[in-house]
Amino acid sequence: MLKKKICMLGMYSVGKTSLVRRFVHSLYEDRYLSTVGVKIDKKLVEIDGQPMEFLLWDIAGEDDHFSVPSSYLRGTSGCLLVIDGTRKATFDAALDLWQRTEEAIGSVPFVAVLNKVDLTDQWDISPKDLEDRDRLNWTFVKTSAKWGIGVEEAFATLGQKILHP
Amino acid sequence: MTQSPTDSGYDKGPDPQVSQEALDIEELRRLIAGPERIQIRQLRERLENPELRIKDISQILAEAIVHRTSQDEKIAKALAPTVEKAIESSIKRNRKVLVDALFPVMGPAIRKAVASALHGMIESFDKTIEYGLSPKGLKWRFEAFRTKKPFGEIVLLHTLLFQVEQIFLIHRKSSLVIQHVMSKDAKIQDPDLVAGMLSAIRDFVHDSFKLKKEESLDMLRMGADRTIWIEQGSLAVLAAVIRGTPPSELRLALRETLDTIHLEHGEALEAFDGDPALLESARPDLENCLQARTKPKPKKAFPLFWILFGVGIAVLGILIFFSIQGHRRSMRYLERLKAEPGIQVTSAEKRSGLYRIYGFRDPLAADPVELLTKEKLKSGGFAFNFESYTSAHPQLVLKRIVQKLKPPETAHLDFRDDVLSISGSASHLWISKTREAVQAIPGILKCDDSHLADLDVIEFEDLKKAVENRFFLFEFRSAEMIPGQEPELQAFIKELKRFLNLAEGLEKYVRIEIVGHADSNGSEWANLILSQERADHFLSLLVKEGLDPKSFQASGRGSRELYREEKTDRDRELNRRVTIHMIG
Numbered sequence: 001m002l003k004k005k006i007c008m009l010g011m012y013s014v015g016k017t018s019l020v021r022r023f024v025h026s027l028y029e030d031r032y033l034s035t036v037g038v039k040i041d042k043k044l045v046e047i048d049g050q051p052m053e054f055l056l057w058d059i060a061g062e063d064d065h066f067s068v069p070s071s072y073l074r075g076t077s078g079c080l081l082v083i084d085g086t087r088k089a090t091f092d093a094a095l096d097l098w099q100r101t102e103e104a105i106g107s108v109p110f111v112a113v114l115n116k117v118d119l120t121d122q123w124d125i126s127p128k129d130l131e132d133r134d135r136l137n138w139t140f141v142k143t144s145a146k147w148g149i150g151v152e153e154a155f156a157t158l159g160q161k162i163l164h165p
Numbered sequence: 166m167t168q169s170p171t172d173s174g175y176d177k178g179p180d181p182q183v184s185q186e187a188l189d190i191e192e193l194r195r196l197i198a199g200p201e202r203i204q205i206r207q208l209r210e211r212l213e214n215p216e217l218r219i220k221d222i223s224q225i226l227a228e229a230i231v232h233r234t235s236q237d238e239k240i241a242k243a244l245a246p247t248v249e250k251a252i253e254s255s256i257k258r259n260r261k262v263l264v265d266a267l268f269p270v271m272g273p274a275i276r277k278a279v280a281s282a283l284h285g286m287i288e289s290f291d292k293t294i295e296y297g298l299s300p301k302g303l304k305w306r307f308e309a310f311r312t313k314k315p316f317g318e319i320v321l322l323h324t325l326l327f328q329v330e331q332i333f334l335i336h337r338k339s340s341l342v343i344q345h346v347m348s349k350d351a352k353i354q355d356p357d358l359v360a361g362m363l364s365a366i367r368d369f370v371h372d373s374f375k376l377k378k379e380e381s382l383d384m385l386r387m388g389a390d391r392t393i394w395i396e397q398g399s400l401a402v403l404a405a406v407i408r409g410t411p412p413s414e415l416r417l418a419l420r421e422t423l424d425t426i427h428l429e430h431g432e433a434l435e436a437f438d439g440d441p442a443l444l445e446s447a448r449p450d451l452e453n454c455l456q457a458r459t460k461p462k463p464k465k466a467f468p469l470f471w472i473l474f475g476v477g478i479a480v481l482g483i484l485i486f487f488s489i490q491g492h493r494r495s496m497r498y499l500e501r502l503k504a505e506p507g508i509q510v511t512s513a514e515k516r517s518g519l520y521r522i523y524g525f526r527d528p529l530a531a532d533p534v535e536l537l538t539k540e541k542l543k544s545g546g547f548a549f550n551f552e553s554y555t556s557a558h559p560q561l562v563l564k565r566i567v568q569k570l571k572p573p574e575t576a577h578l579d580f581r582d583d584v585l586s587i588s589g590s591a592s593h594l595w596i597s598k599t600r601e602a603v604q605a606i607p608g609i610l611k612c613d614d615s616h617l618a619d620l621d622v623i624e625f626e627d628l629k630k631a632v633e634n635r636f637f638l639f640e641f642r643s644a645e646m647i648p649g650q651e652p653e654l655q656a657f658i659k660e661l662k663r664f665l666n667l668a669e670g671l672e673k674y675v676r677i678e679i680v681g682h683a684d685s686n687g688s689e690w691a692n693l694i695l696s697q698e699r700a701d702h703f704l705s706l707l708v709k710e711g712l713d714p715k716s717f718q719a720s721g722r723g724s725r726e727l728y729r730e731e732k733t734d735r736d737r738e739l740n741r742r743v744t745i746h747m748i749g
Contacts (some may be wrong), residue, residue, distance in 0.1 A: 003341045010733065037369060040361035053439075055341060055357055057365070071255040071368035075339025077439065 003053045004162055005075055006155075009068060009097055010082030011090040012061030015115040018145035019082060020058045023155055028085065028146050035060045038072055044082040047159035062097060070104035078162045080154060085142070091129060093112040095136075109161035111139050113154050118144040190199060192530055261399075265431075268399055272424040278418050283413055322647075327409030328457040330382040333360050334426065334447060335402040336437050340364035343401060343444045351406070363404055367395065398423045401435035405454060415456060422450050482505045491542075495520060499542040505531050506558040507549070526551035529564040562608050569606065570599050576617065593621035593670060601604055628664040632657070632677070632745055636728075637703065639741040642687070644698035658710045665716060676748040679704050682728065683723040684737040689723055697721030703743045718748070 008016040017035050021027050024041045035065055041056045059072050073079075081098055084090040094112060101108075112133070113123065130140060143150035195202075211217045233240050255263050255457035309316040330351035334344040342364075345356035353359075363385075370382040385393040386412075394411070396403040396419045403423040407415070426447050427434065433443050495712045502522070503510045507530025513522045522533070533551070557559075563580040572578055576591040585603060596619055603612040607683050635657045661677075668675040681700030700719035708714050729736045 001441075003441070005341055005361075005439075013584075038362075038365045040358050040359050041363065042355060053357065055361055057361065069368060069372045071372055072365060075336065075341070077339070125440045 001051055001053050003055060004077040005055045005057060006158065007073055007079045008056060008058045008082060008087050009079050009094075009101065009138075010061055010113075011084070011087075011093045012063045014061060014082045014084040014087075015143075015145050016061060016080075016082045016089050017058050019080070019113065019143065019151055019154070020056050020153045022145045022148055026148070028148070030146075030162050034069065035037045043155075044079075045159055047156065047163050048092075050163060052159060053139050054159075058159065060144065062093065068097070068101075073101060073105045076105065076108055078108055078158045080158060081112045083112060083125075085114045085116050086119050088124045088129075091125050109158060109162065111154055111158045112140055113150075114140055114142045115145060117149060118147050119141045133158055166428050206398060216383050265399055269424055269428045272420055276420060276442075279413075279417065326458060327407055327411040327415070329405050329407050329411070329415070329455050331356075331362070332454050333402075333406075333449045334363060334444070334451055335404060336434070337398070337400055337402050339437070339439065341437075341439055343434075343441055344451055346448060346455060348455050348457070352494040360404070363393070363395070364402070367402075394418050394419060396423045398427050400427060400431070400437075403451075403454075403536050412458070418456070418591075419454055419699040422454050425450055436520040443577055494540050494542055495546070498537065498542055501536060501540070502533060505536070507531070507556040508533070509554075518546070520546055521548045521550065523550045524552070527553040527556035527558075528553055529561050529568070530556065539626045558607070566603075566609070570602060572599075575620070580609075583608060583610075585609045585612045586616070587612065587614040588616040590618040590620050590623075593619045621671055625664065625671055626665040626671070627748060628660055628667065631660055632664055633747060636742045636744045638738060639743070641684075641737075641741065642695065644695065644702040646703075654706070658707065658712070661707070661712060665712070675716065677717050678746040678748050679707075679717055679719045680744050680746055681719070681725075682726060682740060682744065683724045684740040685724040685727065686733055686737065693721050693723035695721070696723050698739075699743050 008020060010016050012033060012034065014054050017039070018028060020039075020041050021029070024043045027052045035058055037060055041058065042068070043054045043056060045052050045054055047092060057072060057076070058066050060066060079101065082090075083094050098110070101110075117123075133140070139157060139161070141150050141154040143154050145151060201730055211221065230240055252263070272601075291585065304734040305319045306316055309319040312319070316420070328348060331347040331353060333342055333356060335341070336343050340361050342356045342360040345360075347353055366385070367382045370376070371380075381397050383395050383397070385395070387393070390409055392407050393409070394405045394407060394416060396405075396416070401423065402421055403426075405419055423557060430444055430447055437444070453539050466558075499510070499513055499522070507527030508524065509526075510524040511660065512524070513520060515521075525535070533547075533549050537544050537547060559580050563578060564584060567578060570578070572587070573591050573595060576587055576589040576595070579586040579588070587599070591599075596614065596617065600612070600614070603609055635653070637650055637654065637657075637674060639645065640647055679700045681696035681698070681703070683699070684698045685692070687695070698722065700721050704714065707717065724740070727740050728742065729739050731737045731740060
């Protein structure tokens, strides 16, 4: 069976681990636990009738003291660039993170995930912001790991991009 | 480039005569040297055309180099700077090409060097423990001598024990598992996750400690006996999960396997996109790495040794068993001796295999030697030192009474609470003597013989009845007894004598009346006389047999006390009789 390495990228506390947990185990936990280093999970998916195994590298979120080591990105087939919709800073940081990723491993398929759509009252990203990114040809998927919205779609979209680059 | 003959310099100007001559000469030259000229032209063409020269040289270059190399080293010296510059240039341009090219070559070369170093280490190790004289060391040294192997190698052999449980072939770039093999009994987690985390850890270590490119994490230890050995190749990484202490040869084997996989599946590794099926053919190589080494089982000892050993153990066991049993019997005997009436053990000790027992013993108490046989003990193992004493134990007192009274078997004596009870039966004489004797025996407060029957009295009463039941018959009108009664008469006399003796012994006064009877024939008077005569006659017979007439009296009753109503002669016969009666 085809195996693909997928990296979860994004700033700290954007919900990378929660998305993986929702996607792999259909679970959600309110408690926030910071990821140390990297945690790897596995999920069997089917894209266009083709079974695939996603090896999900849930890499610790970036902050002032930690940036994603390029060695973790090596050999990845695709990335989920996770953004916390309630924190504009994570939206801006995603662009920087993406540019650095392209520098390190070249262009790979990716999907930008706008997480935490359940917190609509705290939403911090305007349509204009999104338009700017559209010009960069980014694909956005809105998700809520808490409610289980859009998670499958985010991974399926990435799977499509990997299978049909 | 070719030139026409006119361009050769022979033609100097237009002169018809000369020209004709020249034409002739030329014709002559063509006829004489025509073929050679063609060859010369061809040679010039080959020398002057670089493409043709390259072709020519290429055909002889290899042979020429071989030929020259066999003569001297000039070619090698001439080429060295160029080759060096070429390699240097290649490395500067793209290091990877040369690394990939040399990788399969370097592996074996490094292995050889490591093996050589290991051999040196074994020899060094041999010397280090050369003077170690532990029993195990000596045993291994003997084994080294026997198998003609270096001592150090034997030591390593004994100390190593391992099993390769799992092998991961991991794609270096993506950290995906290309192939995973495991031993039968290995317990595993998801290989993909393990491989991923393993790669992440390796990357973490590499990044954190800023290792050089050729340096990497090559071993992880988990607990006391599990390690992961990691061999890194240019395209793939081999990780082996090992239980126990593997030998260094294993790392060489892993390295060799990784090299082989690179060599045979280099292109597939390069093109790996997450589909392990393309590298399925690498599995046999990986499975060969699932090695295990166990400690050799100790050789079975020679059967005779075990037989002798077993017999020895059995004999020892039997001896111990008998020794314990003998000791137990001796102890049991000692306890029995202490509990025996009339024996007081004051001390007992075992010296030189002999039990010495000290104390007091009533002469009437049980014999200690006889008690030994009851416990199945031999008398030779015991020595007795008993002082004589008189025991007040009831059993001993009774024994003393019995010894003195000598009771008949029919009498039973019991001594309890200072009271002597006698039951059963005994002769009148023994009873009389006992009643007197008991008073003289110390310790007896009372003698109870209420349950003791006097045999003489019983016999006396029995005989009394027997005698009184006797009667003897007489002839018709005669004082003579009917013949044939002699045996009864003798028996009666015997009974009578015994009866009278008993009466005397019992101090009883007895008088016996012999009563004569007659049938009713004849007159009363005549019958009275006849009956008296019969009684007298019978008494005379008794006296004749030695009986004292003083004890008897004879009287006649005539026909007044008929025994039976006379209806027949037999009735009358029965009425002609004497009977016996006790008086008083």
